[in-house]
Amino acid sequence: MSTLSKPIAVRFDEDLVQLIEEVSSGQHMTKTDFIREAVLEKLEDMYDLAKADDTYKEWVGAGKKTLSHDEMMKRYG
Numbered sequence: 001m002s003t004l005s006k007p008i009a010v011r012f013d014e015d016l017v018q019l020i021e022e023v024s025s026g027q028h029m030t031k032t033d034f035i036r037e038a039v040l041e042k043l044e045d046m047y048d049l050a051k052a053d054d055t056y057k058e059w060v061g062a063g064k065k066t067l068s069h070d071e072m073m074k075r076y077g
Contacts, residue, residue, distance in 0.1 A: 010035075020035065
């Protein structure tokens with residue numbers, strides 16, 4: 001990732017700003033760092049979910065089967 005940063009403007013309502021200030025302060029973080037980490041976590045979660053969906057589709061497309069939790073418990077207790 002580049003070490004140069006580019007500013008971006010985001011508008012939040014007062015209640016959300018207050019919550020961000022409280023939580024980031026409690027975590028000993030700046031608001032900027034807190035928001036940056038939250039956005040990065042969201043992007044990583046979205047990427048992971050998309051990758052998991054693609055992998056599952058490949059698995060099923062290859063004719064492989066999955067078992068539900070209940071089926072696994074019946075088989076292996």
